[in-house]
Amino acid sequence: MKRFLINLLLSVLPVAVFALWLDWRVVKDLRHSNHGDYGVWNDLYSGRANKDLLIYGSSRAWVHIDPVVLEDSVRMSVYNLGVDGYNFDMSSLRHDIIMRGVPPKVIVYALDGSTLFKRKDLYNQAQFLPYLDDDALEKRISGYEGYSAWDARLPFVKFIGQYRVLFRWFNGDFSAGVPADRYRGFKAQHVNWTKDVDELIKHQKQLTQPLDTSSIRRFELFLQQCRASHIRVILTYPPEHILGQQFVSNRTSIIRIYRSLASIYDIPFLDYSSDTLCMDKKYFYNSQHLNDVGATIYSRKLASALKGILKDAPQK
Amino acid sequence: MLFNSLNFLLFFIIVFSLYWFVFGRRLAWQNLFLMLASYVFYAFWDWRFLFLLIFSTCLDFVSGIQIYRAKSDKLRRLYLVLSVGINLGFLGVFKYYNFFADSLARLLEAGGIHTHWTLLSIVLPVGISFYTFHGLSYVFDIYNRKIEPSYNFVNYSLFVSFFPLLVAGPIERATHLLPQVEKPRQFSYEQACDGITQILWGLFKKVVIADGCAQFANQIFNESGQFGGITLFAGAALFAFQIYGDFSGYSDMAMGVSKLLGFELLRNFNYPYFSRSIPEFWRRWHISLSSWFRDYLYIPLGGSRGGRWHSLRNLIIIFVVSGFWHGANWTFVVWGLLNALYYIPSLLFKSNRDHLNTVAEDRALPNFKELMQMMATFIMTVFAWVFFRAPSVQFAFSYCHRILLAAFDPNAYKEMLTYVRWTIGIPMMLILFCFMVLEWVGRRELHPLLVFRKHIPKPARHALYYVILIVVFLFAGKQQQFIYFQF
Numbered sequence: 113m114k115r116f117l118i119n120l121l122l123s124v125l126p127v128a129v130f131a132l133w134l135d136w137r138v139v140k141d142l143r144h145s146n147h148g149d150y151g152v153w154n155d156l157y158s159g160r161a162n163k164d165l166l167i168y169g170s171s172r173a174w175v176h177i178d179p180v181v182l183e184d185s186v187r188m189s190v191y192n193l194g195v196d197g198y199n200f201d202m203s204s205l206r207h208d209i210i211m212r213g214v215p216p217k218v219i220v221y222a223l224d225g226s227t228l229f230k231r232k233d234l235y236n237q238a239q240f241l242p243y244l245d246d247d248a249l250e251k252r253i254s255g256y257e258g259y260s261a262w263d264a265r266l267p268f269v270k271f272i273g274q275y276r277v278l279f280r281w282f283n284g285d286f287s288a289g290v291p292a293d294r295y296r297g298f299k300a301q302h303v304n305w306t307k308d309v310d311e312l313i314k315h316q317k318q319l320t321q322p323l324d325t326s327s328i329r330r331f332e333l334f335l336q337q338c339r340a341s342h343i344r345v346i347l348t349y350p351p352e353h354i355l356g357q358q359f360v361s362n363r364t365s366i367i368r369i370y371r372s373l374a375s376i377y378d379i380p381f382l383d384y385s386s387d388t389l390c391m392d393k394k395y396f397y398n399s400q401h402l403n404d405v406g407a408t409i410y411s412r413k414l415a416s417a418l419k420g421i422l423k424d425a426p427q428k
Numbered sequence: 429m430l431f432n433s434l435n436f437l438l439f440f441i442i443v444f445s446l447y448w449f450v451f452g453r454r455l456a457w458q459n460l461f462l463m464l465a466s467y468v469f470y471a472f473w474d475w476r477f478l479f480l481l482i483f484s485t486c487l488d489f490v491s492g493i494q495i496y497r498a499k500s501d502k503l504r505r506l507y508l509v510l511s512v513g514i515n516l517g518f519l520g521v522f523k524y525y526n527f528f529a530d531s532l533a534r535l536l537e538a539g540g541i542h543t544h545w546t547l548l549s550i551v552l553p554v555g556i557s558f559y560t561f562h563g564l565s566y567v568f569d570i571y572n573r574k575i576e577p578s579y580n581f582v583n584y585s586l587f588v589s590f591f592p593l594l595v596a597g598p599i600e601r602a603t604h605l606l607p608q609v610e611k612p613r614q615f616s617y618e619q620a621c622d623g624i625t626q627i628l629w630g631l632f633k634k635v636v637i638a639d640g641c642a643q644f645a646n647q648i649f650n651e652s653g654q655f656g657g658i659t660l661f662a663g664a665a666l667f668a669f670q671i672y673g674d675f676s677g678y679s680d681m682a683m684g685v686s687k688l689l690g691f692e693l694l695r696n697f698n699y700p701y702f703s704r705s706i707p708e709f710w711r712r713w714h715i716s717l718s719s720w721f722r723d724y725l726y727i728p729l730g731g732s733r734g735g736r737w738h739s740l741r742n743l744i745i746i747f748v749v750s751g752f753w754h755g756a757n758w759t760f761v762v763w764g765l766l767n768a769l770y771y772i773p774s775l776l777f778k779s780n781r782d783h784l785n786t787v788a789e790d791r792a793l794p795n796f797k798e799l800m801q802m803m804a805t806f807i808m809t810v811f812a813w814v815f816f817r818a819p820s821v822q823f824a825f826s827y828c829h830r831i832l833l834a835a836f837d838p839n840a841y842k843e844m845l846t847y848v849r850w851t852i853g854i855p856m857m858l859i860l861f862c863f864m865v866l867e868w869v870g871r872r873e874l875h876p877l878l879v880f881r882k883h884i885p886k887p888a889r890h891a892l893y894y895v896i897l898i899v900v901f902l903f904a905g906k907q908q909q910f911i912y913f914q915f
Contacts (some may be wrong), residue, residue, distance in 0.1 A: 113615045113617075116617050116621070118618050123893075127894065127897065260434070269434065273901075273904040275903060278902065
């Protein structure tokens with residue numbers, strides 16, 4: 113037994129030491145990376161994302177609203193904190209982190225059909241790897257399927273199965289010198305609508321988007337807290353292609369809820385859900401997302417409307 | 429608590445330490461501790477079904493003693509029927525009630541009679557088919573006077589609920605495992621090292637091969653309408669690797685864990701995809717279940733005695749029952765029937781006892797004939813796996829039909845190659861290839877890593893272990909449930 117345990121220990125020890133080193137090294141590099149989601153999380157945690165005007169939402173914020181276009185128009189520093197694949201739950205986490213530093217003056221919340229819905233799985237789990245030691249983040253993601261408490265508590269365990277991250281790290285993709293692929297969180301998609309999208313839409317079934325009552329409650333709480341902190345919130349519903357509008361059966365009632373929230377809390381709602389952009393495939397790369405051309409046009413329209421709102425109505 | 433989880437690692441470290449260092453001196457304490465640990469392991473799945481497991485254990489324990497003590501054959505038979513009836517009754521209610529209720533309702537509806545059967549929302553207790561079969565083999569063996577009953581409840585209970593084999597086998601026999609439970613166990617360095625390497629190999633098969641293939645097999649089966657026939661075949665072949673890696677990987681881990689506790693379990697797989705015929709495949713696939721059906725169903729039915737038609741009838745019965753054992757769905761029944769159909773020619777031409785040895789036993793590579801035989805057997809099993817994986821019989825027939833239609837379409841092959849190149853990717857294909865090479869090299873051993881333990885110097889061997897460990901770490905993604913847990 114003694115021989116077995118000693119040999120086992122001697123075999124496991126090099127692996128454990130190497131794993132410890134790898135964990136330390138990869139986390140360190142990810143925390144200094146400008147790449148993709150890591151760049152945004154790093155800006156968020158380092159305070160670089162604390163700008164005057166922040167854009168919240170899902171991928172429909174991330175790929176739609178260009179901070180440069182807004183900055184030119186509203187004369188404020190802007191950062192896009194849209195988080196791909198997630199709903200209000202994740203945006204509110206980002207908001208909590210922002211509030212650790214200088215609060216923004218304005219928040220533009222880009223809404224969509226699933227903003228007040230909570231996804232179950234921990235999508236794109238790799239983005240959280242460098243900051244699992246942050247209690248707020250860990251607590252929030254612990255509610256998603258795919259989260260393991262071991263990830264935050266044992267070194268290297270979080271990298272088990274993350275071979276893509278490790279390969280890319282090994283390839284130097286996350287080195288500090290690699291230029292950022294996003295500008296202040298925003299990334300325009302230079303992609304066109306293809307026949308595959310038509311094919312996909314043909315097979316897509318209509319669904320009813322279930323609303324999460326706790327998300328609605330927390331969204332209201334968020335609006336109240338922003339008001340108390342003198343942060344102006346402006347809601348916007350970016351365009352979605354007409355072909356994609358029919359798939360959410362309760363789309364109209366969802367938009368009605370947004371309108372009613374805007375009315376209750378007396379906040380502007382810039383609704384582009386029926387904008388002329390929605391009719392033309394050349395501005396989209398799929399039914400929910402504008403491509404770079406569409407995003408620029410939408411950002412200009414939004415900037416112009418924001419300019420009017422921010423100039424006309426002083427902060428309450 | 430999956431074997432490939434950190435929870436299990438922690439659980440096992442605690443069990444291993446207490447088992448050898450605290451309770452190691454007294455067999456009775458050791459067995460009691462292992463029994464309780466097994467119950468804790470089972471309770472992690474669903475503690476409510478622990479009572480069912482304990483009830484089933486008590487039933488067979490008492491039945492065994494009563495059968496043995498019964499003074500007349502009539503009474504012996506009565507106790508046996510009672511035990512078998514209650515065991516199968518539980519299995520029937522939990523596993524098959526909805527299936528029979530639904531099938532009968534459809535049948536009656538086809539005849540114009542409308543019924544309102546109530547389908548129950550029953551959760552299938554994990555491992556029920558496995559521990560029921562453990563218990564049944566015990567009472568059958570006592571009834572057939574092969575063994576004497578155990579009068580020690582803890583020992584018997586440990587035989588039924590021993591955690592490495594509790595939820596997905598191998599299906600142990602009282603004649604094999606019970607003596608090991610009753611005998612003091614000594615820690616063996618060689619056995620423990622073998623156990624560790626077998627766990628490593630099992631992990632590789634589950635985490636890298638099975639889970640790696642699962643994502644593509646699932647995609648192809650779930651979105652079958654979007655793929656050409658040859659890609660559908662690739663999907664079925666990937667499922668063949670998935671189910672092999674999944675189940676044999678679990679068996680390897682169960683055997684490895686048992687070895688660390690001083691037990692030797694029955695072998696469950698013997699490189700089935702290197703079989704040269706369907707009978708050989710069934711001697712190498714899920715051996716503990718095949719031999720269970722052979723000993724407790726095929727032979728009591730008369731086996732191959734009593735003429736050709738009698739043998740054919742018995743063969744069809746065991747394959748259909750085996751299919752049905754896997755799940756309450758007609759797809760499994762058709763899967764069993766299809767395998768019976770594959771088997772029948774060998775029985776008719778009396779070639780079912782051919783290929784008892786290992787392929788290319790004294791050579792490094794197979795000859796052309798062996799290669800063709802292995803490929804043909806593999807392709808036949810792949811078509812059968814379509815029924816095993818499909819949600820319905822109609823789906824499976826349409827899936828196979830589309831494969832056959834595309835057999836002479838060059839574009840379908842091109843599409844499959846594109847899928848392999850861009851979706852599955854070269855690294856995964858390379859890993860699959862290396863896996864098959866390692867399996868081929870190790871086909872004469874219990875598991876391939878034994879070849880390296882025997883013939884390769886220590887540094888090179890350890891390097892290989894580290895490479896496998898790293899690959900397991902890299903590929904261990906979202907843990908997928910073991911397929912056989914549902915049976």
